[in-house]
Amino acid sequence: EELGDMLWYISNIASKFNLDLQEIAEDNLRKCNDRWGWRDSTETDNKNTSYIFDNEFPEHESLPRQFEVEITEVSQDNSVKMKAFINKEQIGNDLTDNSYKSDGYRFHDIFHFSYAAVLGWSVVTRSILKRKRKSHHLIDEVEDGGRAVAIEEGISALVFSYAKDHDFLEGVSTLDYQLLKTIKNMTSHLEVSQCSLGDWERAILMGYDVWRQVEKNRGGTVLIDIDAGLITYQI
Known part of the structure; x- marks a missing residue:
């Protein structure tokens, strides 16, 4: 009644x-x-959650669908640095924590690789791998340009700050709605806006699962499979 x-x-x-x-x-x-x-979704369904934003572009302007990154740590010039390699060739720059206290942020490229794997999107990964879509001026300027890079780096830093307060997401299966909504708002004008809050949550959780292992072992191999929507770790 x-x-x-x-x-x-x-x-x-x-x-x-x-x-x-x-x-x-x-x-x-x-x-x-x-x-x-x-x-x-079932495990099989999850394999199809990644988006492909560069399907119509030539191979040299597309993110590789599968690749492995070897992560190493070196002590140099009184600082600890991260180096990343694909096929024994270094990609990107040497990274430090850029912090007074060591917190493992030098390994944060893993988060970008995770976005690439799960979302099919990462401006930073595209830049590191030299896969920018220069054949299309507007796409190159808007989707692959400096503002988009700054946004992705901002997301990485924002989530890292959140993760620090939550044991770097160890044992965490759900992220705060407001965090995910903020990320959606930050990317609302970009192609990745097609991705859902759940997609972002999955990308972040998977990325931190790999990051924790890399940070613990001070390196290792990170496997990215965009077709499967997966990022995994092996020593």
Whole structure:
């Protein structure tokens, strides 16, 4: 009886304000799926969650669908640095923590690789691998340009600050909605806006799972498989 009364009041309010209850319900279902949908998918379904934003570009302007990165740590010039290699050739620059206290941020390229693996998107990874889409001026300027790089680096730093307060996401299976919503807002004008909150959550959690192992072992091999939407670690 109480449920019936509540439904009557809801229907009455909706009628007075010309609200479509079916439309509201469908919108809420879309929001729930955007946030939680990936958790209801099977392992097989998850392999198809990554997006391909460079399908129509030549190979030299596309992210490689599978690649391995060898991560090493060296002590040099009174600082600890991270070096990354693909096929024994260094990619990117030597990285330090850029911090007064060691916190492992020198390994943060792993987060960019994770975005590439799960989201099919990472401006930073594209730059590191020299796969910018220069054949399309507007794409090169907007999607692969400096502002997009700054946004992705900002996301990496933002999430790292959050992760520090949560044991670097050890044993964490759910991220705060506000964090994910902030990331969505930061990327709303970019191609990665197609990715859901759940996609971002999965990319972040998988990235930190690999990061913790790399940080613990001071290096190792990171395997990125964009087709499978996976990033994994091996010593």
